Amino acid sequence: MTKTSNPPGIGWTKRRYGFSEIFIWIPRAYLVLLVLIAIFGTSVGGGWNGNIGKPYVSSSSSHWLGTDALGRDEFARLAYGARISLGIGLSSLAICVIIGVGLGLAAAFGGKWVRGIIMRFTDVMFSFPDVLLAILLAGILMAHSSSDTGLLGQLMDSGILPVVVAISVTSWPSYCRLTYTQSLAIKELDFVEASRAMGAKRSYLAFRHVLPQIAPMIVAVGMVDLGGFILAESAFSFLGIGIMPPVPSWGSMINTARDAMSSYPLWLLWPCLFLSVTIIALNFVGDDIRNRLDKRSSQK
Amino acid sequence: MPLLEVKNLCVSINGTEILRSVSFSLDKGKTLGIVGESGCGKSMTTYAIMNMLPKGGLITSGSIVLDGQELIGLKERDYRQIRGKRVALVMQDPFTSLNPMMKVGSQIAESLMIHQSMSRKQGWLRAIELLQSVGVPGPGSAVSKYPHEMSGGQRQRVVIAMAFACNPEVLIADEPTTALDVTLQAQILRLIKDLQEQSGTAVMMISHDIQAIGSISHDVSVFYAGRVVESGSAESVLRHAQMPYTQALLSAMPSGKQAKLAVIPGQPPRFGDLGAGCAFAPRCQYRFDKCQEDPSLFAVGENHSSACWKSGQEARV
Numbered sequence: 314m315t316k317t318s319n320p321p322g323i324g325w326t327k328r329r330y331g332f333s334e335i336f337i338w339i340p341r342a343y344l345v346l347l348v349l350i351a352i353f354g355t356s357v358g359g360g361w362n363g364n365i366g367k368p369y370v371s372s373s374s375s376h377w378l379g380t381d382a383l384g385r386d387e388f389a390r391l392a393y394g395a396r397i398s399l400g401i402g403l404s405s406l407a408i409c410v411i412i413g414v415g416l417g418l419a420a421a422f423g424g425k426w427v428r429g430i431i432m433r434f435t436d437v438m439f440s441f442p443d444v445l446l447a448i449l450l451a452g453i454l455m456a457h458s459s460s461d462t463g464l465l466g467q468l469m470d471s472g473i474l475p476v477v478v479a480i481s482v483t484s485w486p487s488y489c490r491l492t493y494t495q496s497l498a499i500k501e502l503d504f505v506e507a508s509r510a511m512g513a514k515r516s517y518l519a520f521r522h523v524l525p526q527i528a529p530m531i532v533a534v535g536m537v538d539l540g541g542f543i544l545a546e547s548a549f550s551f552l553g554i555g556i557m558p559p560v561p562s563w564g565s566m567i568n569t570a571r572d573a574m575s576s577y578p579l580w581l582l583w584p585c586l587f588l589s590v591t592i593i594a595l596n597f598v599g600d601d602i603r604n605r606l607d608k609r610s611s612q613k
Numbered sequence: 614m615p616l617l618e619v620k621n622l623c624v625s626i627n628g629t630e631i632l633r634s635v636s637f638s639l640d641k642g643k644t645l646g647i648v649g650e651s652g653c654g655k656s657m658t659t660y661a662i663m664n665m666l667p668k669g670g671l672i673t674s675g676s677i678v679l680d681g682q683e684l685i686g687l688k689e690r691d692y693r694q695i696r697g698k699r700v701a702l703v704m705q706d707p708f709t710s711l712n713p714m715m716k717v718g719s720q721i722a723e724s725l726m727i728h729q730s731m732s733r734k735q736g737w738l739r740a741i742e743l744l745q746s747v748g749v750p751g752p753g754s755a756v757s758k759y760p761h762e763m764s765g766g767q768r769q770r771v772v773i774a775m776a777f778a779c780n781p782e783v784l785i786a787d788e789p790t791t792a793l794d795v796t797l798q799a800q801i802l803r804l805i806k807d808l809q810e811q812s813g814t815a816v817m818m819i820s821h822d823i824q825a826i827g828s829i830s831h832d833v834s835v836f837y838a839g840r841v842v843e844s845g846s847a848e849s850v851l852r853h854a855q856m857p858y859t860q861a862l863l864s865a866m867p868s869g870k871q872a873k874l875a876v877i878p879g880q881p882p883r884f885g886d887l888g889a890g891c892a893f894a895p896r897c898q899y900r901f902d903k904c905q906e907d908p909s910l911f912a913v914g915e916n917h918s919s920a921c922w923k924s925g926q927e928a929r930v
Contacts, residue, residue, distance in 0.1 A: 503706060503710040504713075508720075512695070514693065525715075
C-alpha cells in the first residue's frame with residue numbers, strides 16, 4: 314500500500330522548498346538565537362542592572378555593545394529586553410489562546426443562550442482600545458505601587474502584569490471568533506456526526522474531534538500575533554505606560570536613546586534592530602506555518 | 614412485539630413537511646430494507662430515530678418505540694445512552710465519516726470507552742479483535758493506521774467495526790455501499806449480514822438499489838416523497854410489486870436481457886409543492902381520475918400493502 318503523508322485537505326503539508334528555503338531557516342535560526350540570548354545574555358559585562366559607570370562607552374571586550382546613558386552594559390540590557398518581550402508576548406498569547414479558544418468552543422457547542430452571551434461579549438471586547446486600557450492600568454499601578462513585595466507585587470511594579478493584562482484583554486476576542494467560526498464548520502463534518510451517533514458528549518466532540526483540527530491554525534495565527542504583542546509592549550514602554558525602569562524594555566530603551574540620537578546613533582539602532590528583526594522573523598515563521606496548512610498555496 | 618417500531622412519524626424542516634406519516638417495524642435479528650430515490654426522506658428517518666435531525670428539523674408527530682421504550686421526547690442525556698450502545702449507525706461515505714487525524718484504533722475504542730467504560734488500553738485491544746472480525750488484513754498493524762492509509766473498502770469495514778463495537782440491538786446502515794466500488798458492494802453487504810447473524814442485531818438497511826436490498830432483507834419498505842408507498846416481505850414486494858413506483862424501480866435495474874435500461878420519466882417532487890393526491894401520479898403511466906386523492910396503504914396480500922388506488926381497487930374487487 315502506498316503510504317501517503319497527509320490526510321486530504323486537513324493537517325500538515327510537507328513542502329518542498331526552492332531558493333526561498335533561506336527565508337524559512339534564517340528567521341528560525343534568529344529566533345532560536347534570540348531565546349538563547351534572552352536566557353544567557355543578561356549577565357554579560359556586569360549584568361543588565363549592574364553598577365552605574367561611564368556612559369556611552371564604545372563596544373569593547375568587556376562591554377560588547379558598549380554602555381548605556383547610565384553606564385550599564387547595553388548588550389545585557391538588550392538581552393533582558395528580549396526576555397521581557399518574549400515573556401510578555403508568550404504569556405499574553407497563552408492567556409488569549411486559553412480564554413479565546415475555550416469560549417469559542419463553548420459558543421460553538423453551547424446552546425442558543427451561551428452562544429449569544431459569549432459572542433456579544435466578544436463583540437464588546439473587540440471594540441475596546443488597548444492603549445486606553447494600558448493607560449488605565451498604568452494609573453492603577455501608580456496608585457498601588459510598592460504595597461506588595463511578593464512576586465505579584467514585583468510583576469505589578471515592573472509594569473509586566475499590567476501590560477500582559479492590557480494585551481490579553483483586548484486580543485482574546487479574535488481567537489474566540491476564529492475558533493467559533495472554524496468549529497461551526499468542522500462540527501458539521503461527517504466524522505463528528507458519526508462520533509455523536511456513537512453517543513459521544515459535546516465536550517468530547519469539542520476537545521477530541523474539533524480542537525485538533527483547528528489547533529494548527531491557532532498556532533499559525535499565534536505566531537504572527539506574537540510579533541504584534543511584542544510590538545504593543547514596546548509601544549507601551551516607549552510611551553512610558555509599559556515596563557517601568559530600572560527594568561529595561563526595547564521600547565523604553567528606544568525612548569531613552571532618542572535623547573542622544575544625534576551624538577550616539579548606534580544606541581538607538583540596537584533596540585530598533587532587535588525589535589524589527591524579531592517581528593519580521595515571527596511573521597515569516599507564521600506565514601510558513603499558514604502556507605503549509607493551506608494546501609492550495611503549497612502545491613505550487 | 615417488534616424491536617423497533619416507527620408509527621405515523623411526521624418530520625418537518627423549517628416548516629416544510631419531509632416525512633409524512635411514516636410507519637414501519639423491525640423485529641429482533643431481522644433485516645428491513647428501505648428503498649427510494651435520493652431526497653425521499655430515507656436519511657431523515659435515520660436522523661429522526663437517532664434524534665440528530667439537522668437544524669430546524671422537528672418531529673411533529675408520531676412515535677418511535679425501541680423495545681417498549683418511547684424515544685421521542687427523551688432528553689439528550691438519555692439519548693446518549695441509546696446512540697452507539699443500542700442503536701448504531703453506519704454512514705454512507707467512509708471517506709468522510711472517519712476523523713482524518715485519529716488512528717482507527719482510537720476511533721473504534723471511542724464508543725467502548727463511552728459505553729462500556731473500558732480504559733484506553735482495553736479499548737485498543739478490543740479494537741484489534743473487532744478489526745479481525747470485520748476482515749481487515751493485518752489487524753495488529755491496521756489498528757494504528759490513519760484512515761487515509763487505508764482503502765475505501767477497508768475504511769468501510771472500520772466504520773462497521775465501530776458500529777458493531779457495543780453489540781447494538783439495532784444497526785442502521787445508511788447506504789453503506791454507495792461510495793464504494795461495485796465489486797466491494799457485495800462484500801460489504803455480506804459482511805454486515807454475517808455479523809448480524811453472529812450477534813443477532815436487527816438491521817435497517819437503506820439503499821436505492823432495490824435488487825441488492827431485496828436479496829438480503831426480510832422486509833422491504835419503499836419510500837417516495839416522504840411516505841411509505843409499498844411495504845411487505847422482500848419476496849412478495851420484489852416478485853409481486855403492486856405500486857407502479859416499485860415496479861418502475863425494479864424494471865430500471867439492469868438485467869442483461871434488456872437492450873435498453875428502463876427509466877422513470879420526470880423527477881421526484883420537491884418538498885413544499887406537493888399537490889393533493891398521490892405524489893407519484895405525475896410520473897405514473899397508470900394514472901387515472903382517482904389519483905387526485907391521496908391513497909392510503911391498502912393490504913394487497915398477506916403482510917404486503919401498497920399505497921396505490923389501482924391496487925386498492927383490485928383488493929376490493
